[in-house]
Amino acid sequence: MEYLNIYANCQLVKGANMSLLCDLQMRRFYHLPNDTAEVLLFLQQYSIDECIAHYGEDNREAITGYVDFFVSRELGFIDDRILPELTAMELTWDRFADITNVVIEYQETIDYSGPFFRELLDQHLEGLEIRFYQPVALPELRELLALFSDSTLRHIKLVLHYEKSLNKATLDELVKKHQRVKSLLLHSSPEEKLEKIFSNSVPVYHFTGEINSCMACGEIRANHFTVNTELFTESLRFNSCLNRKLSIDQQGYIKNCPSMRENYGHVADTSLQAVLDNKTFSRYNHIRKDDIAVCKDCEFRHVCTDCRAYIENPQDIYSKPLKCGYNPYTNNWEEWAQHPMKQAAIGWYGMAEIIK
Amino acid sequence: MSKKILILSQSYLESTTDQVCQWMDYLKIPYRRLNGEDFFRFQQLSDLPDNTETAVVWYRRKIAHFPAEFSLKQPDINSQYTLKRFLVDEFNGLHSFLFHSIDAQKWLNDPLSEKNLNKLQVLQLARRLNIHTPFTEVVTTKAKIMALLEQYPALIVKPLSECILLEDTERRAYKMLTSTIDQKSLSAVPETFFPSLVQERIVKKFEIRTFYLDGACYSMAIFSQNNRKTTDDFRNYDNHRPNRTVPYKLPAELEHKLDQLMKILRFRTGSIDLMVDMQGNYHFLEINPEGQFGMVSHPCNYYLEKKFARLLHQSVLHEKEIHQQPENKENAAPATVFSEAE
Ligand code: SF4
Ligand code: SF4
Numbered sequence: 066m067e068y069l070n071i072y073a074n075c076q077l078v079k080g081a082n083m084s085l086l087c088d089l090q091m092r093r094f095y096h097l098p099n100d101t102a103e104v105l106l107f108l109q110q111y112s113i114d115e116c117i118a119h120y121g122e123d124n125r126e127a128i129t130g131y132v133d134f135f136v137s138r139e140l141g142f143i144d145d146r147i148l149p150e151l152t153a154m155e156l157t158w159d160r161f162a163d164i165t166n167v168v169i170e171y172q173e174t175i176d177y178s179g180p181f182f183r184e185l186l187d188q189h190l191e192g193l194e195i196r197f198y199q200p201v202a203l204p205e206l207r208e209l210l211a212l213f214s215d216s217t218l219r220h221i222k223l224v225l226h227y228e229k230s231l232n233k234a235t236l237d238e239l240v241k242k243h244q245r246v247k248s249l250l251l252h253s254s255p256e257e258k259l260e261k262i263f264s265n266s267v268p269v270y271h272f273t274g275e276i277n278s279c280m281a282c283g284e285i286r287a288n289h290f291t292v293n294t295e296l297f298t299e300s301l302r303f304n305s306c307l308n309r310k311l312s313i314d315q316q317g318y319i320k321n322c323p324s325m326r327e328n329y330g331h332v333a334d335t336s337l338q339a340v341l342d343n344k345t346f347s348r349y350n351h352i353r354k355d356d357i358a359v360c361k362d363c364e365f366r367h368v369c370t371d372c373r374a375y376i377e378n379p380q381d382i383y384s385k386p387l388k389c390g391y392n393p394y395t396n397n398w399e400e401w402a403q404h405p406m407k408q409a410a411i412g413w414y415g416m417a418e419i420i421k
Numbered sequence: 422m423s424k425k426i427l428i429l430s431q432s433y434l435e436s437t438t439d440q441v442c443q444w445m446d447y448l449k450i451p452y453r454r455l456n457g458e459d460f461f462r463f464q465q466l467s468d469l470p471d472n473t474e475t476a477v478v479w480y481r482r483k484i485a486h487f488p489a490e491f492s493l494k495q496p497d498i499n500s501q502y503t504l505k506r507f508l509v510d511e512f513n514g515l516h517s518f519l520f521h522s523i524d525a526q527k528w529l530n531d532p533l534s535e536k537n538l539n540k541l542q543v544l545q546l547a548r549r550l551n552i553h554t555p556f557t558e559v560v561t562t563k564a565k566i567m568a569l570l571e572q573y574p575a576l577i578v579k580p581l582s583e584c585i586l587l588e589d590t591e592r593r594a595y596k597m598l599t600s601t602i603d604q605k606s607l608s609a610v611p612e613t614f615f616p617s618l619v620q621e622r623i624v625k626k627f628e629i630r631t632f633y634l635d636g637a638c639y640s641m642a643i644f645s646q647n648n649r650k651t652t653d654d655f656r657n658y659d660n661h662r663p664n665r666t667v668p669y670k671l672p673a674e675l676e677h678k679l680d681q682l683m684k685i686l687r688f689r690t691g692s693i694d695l696m697v698d699m700q701g702n703y704h705f706l707e708i709n710p711e712g713q714f715g716m717v718s719h720p721c722n723y724y725l726e727k728k729f730a731r732l733l734h735q736s737v738l739h740e741k742e743i744h745q746q747p748e749n750k751e752n753a754a755p756a757t758v759f760s761e762a763e
Binding site for chain 2: 072073074090091139142149150151152153154155156157159161162163189217294298
């Protein structure tokens with residue numbers, strides 16, 4: 066008897082019509098019809114022959130075809146039994162910090178070395194995104210980056226306004242000096258392109274559009290999907306954008322995300338501990354994809370990130386991200402900005418100007 | 422002064438120590454991390470951590486590079502090497518003083534047992550505990566190899582000590598790996614040679630790396646079979662088709678024997694290498710007491726760094742004889758996606 070053993074880090078997520086087999090180790094996903102997913106689940110308990118007997122001889126070719134596919138992609142292997150020792154992966158998520166991700170909307174008048182920021186850097190931060198809506202002088206940028214040199218912060222993403230002076234050589238030098246900078250996005254650039262600097266290890270995305278306010282954030286696109294254990298497990302239990310995130314907007318106000326209205330004080334006179342102790346600060350942490358309308362039926366829900374600032378129904382915090390054009394019931398992608406159902410929310414957020 | 426957790430490590434290229442320390446910061450567990458590099462800032466012997474202030478010691482690493490330079494009037498390769506060796510010995514003379522000045526039972530792993538660990542002895546101990554090991558011999562002649570090849574279709578040669586890294590004049594690094602001898606490759610074997618460890622070659626279904634943490638086994642299966650390049654030793658990484666690494670649960674009986682083995686060696690932590698052959702039999706290979714557990718923890722989502730921080734904490738509490746639960750920041754797993762789909 067032959068059995069298909071599927072590796073524990075290949076996780077199946079079922080949607081309304083389609084399923085996603087997420088290879089968390091190789092960081093790839095496979096989009097499958099739900100019928101195929103059913104067969105795969107059946108094969109978790111029964112032999113290949115039993116599976117063929119169950120679905121009927123007519124389906125022999127299809128079933129052996131699926132098995133060959135899974136084996137050829139190294140998603141599993143054939144053995145004479147299902148190996149019980151190959152246990153399920155524990156899908157827990159945890160981090161050694163109350164804040165893991167920070168977004169800063171840069172403003173030259175704010176002092177980023179004050180007590181609030183020192184307290185923030187004592188957290189073992191995972192990622193920091195610094196957004197520059199206006200052009201910034203290089204010495205100023207260097208000075209800012211130097212503030213993080215002695216911290217345990219792991220990576221920095223820079224969103225910069227394109228300028229001629231930000232050429233490959235300059236950026237290369239900058240990244241060499243500040244090795245936490247792991248990716249750059251240059252908006253208002255003359256062309257769309259992807260460059261790689263620092264021995265091909267750091268991507269620089271050139272984007273022709275202008276990012277001049279927080280309203281540009283929150284787009285859900287298939288090419289933003291990320292397949293890995295961290296996001297998968299976090300999204301099972303927590304919000305995949307706002308969990309343990311903290312932002313400082315252009316005016317220096319502390320928020321969950323720059324696009325949110327409510328703030329938890331100003332960096333000049335608030336302590337991080339006070340923000341963490343404020344129960345409302347963590348109100349979005351536990352909104353999972355499984356709780357959100359439409360997303361809960363979407364096969365991409367654990368490789369997709371969320372957005373709670375811009376949602377289809379601003380009155381319902383559990384409604385779907387506004388800037389997603391995917392329909393898991395038809396499996397079609399549409400332009401979200403054109404969608405008739407979304408126009409009310411677009412008007413509500415005052416976004417019409419920006420997206421036209 | 423309250424007694425402390427002491428962590429001996431190095432100041433960089435040590436993400437395992439970094440992560441355990443970050444967990445301890447988060448869980449508000451006090452500790453002292455002493456990197457080998459710090460010894461160069463000490464003024465006197467009394468600056469070393471002493472026995473009374475120390476409750477538990479985790480010895481992870483010694484040092485990355487000496488922050489010391491030397492020059493020779495007449496550069497000469499041999500003396501260069503001898504001098505380097507001399508500095509290593511000098512440093513060890515100081516560092517290993519801690520093995521004696523701090524009580525042996527405070528170390529997670531007995532430091533002298535760890536330092537003197539012998540591969541042949543470990544295999545012998547394992548066999549005594551009825552843990553199956555591959556046939557192992559130390560040989561010096563081709564004749565003996567030929568005789569063994571009558572019994573075993575293939576043998577592997579591996580160092581009795583540790584694999585080393587060699588560098589050529591262009592600074593390209595060569596890593597020593599396990600290699601196979603069979604009838605075909607026999608012609609390359611000289612008549613007599615330096616005493617070498619040979620083992621029967623196991624045709625493996627997969628390998629297992631177990632991280633042993635205070636009585637519990639956290640195992641990972643490593644599938645490299647599809648990968649010709651890594652058939653002998655999974656450390657010979659193939660970046661294009663990485664090995665599949667997944668959680669694994671050893672049979673309880675084997676876990677129990679491994680626990681006994683670690684206890685005899687007085688190790689509370691360490692990594693254990695095993696192999697599973699095509700018939701599903703387990704073969705014990707070796708123990709690395711200083712084991713790097715990140716490579717098991719992350720792929721299997723075991724959070725060993727956090728468990729390790731907890732273990733150190735418990736050891737201090739035990740030492741103080743306070744039995745209170747540490748703050749609980751655990752996030753339990755929800756149901757798996759698989760069960761949800763049913
Ligand atoms: S909630 Fe939306 S707008 Fe805010 S950071 Fe997340 S994706 Fe961006
Ligand atoms: S429906 Fe929800 S989960 Fe699916 S792609 Fe859109 S935002 Fe992501």
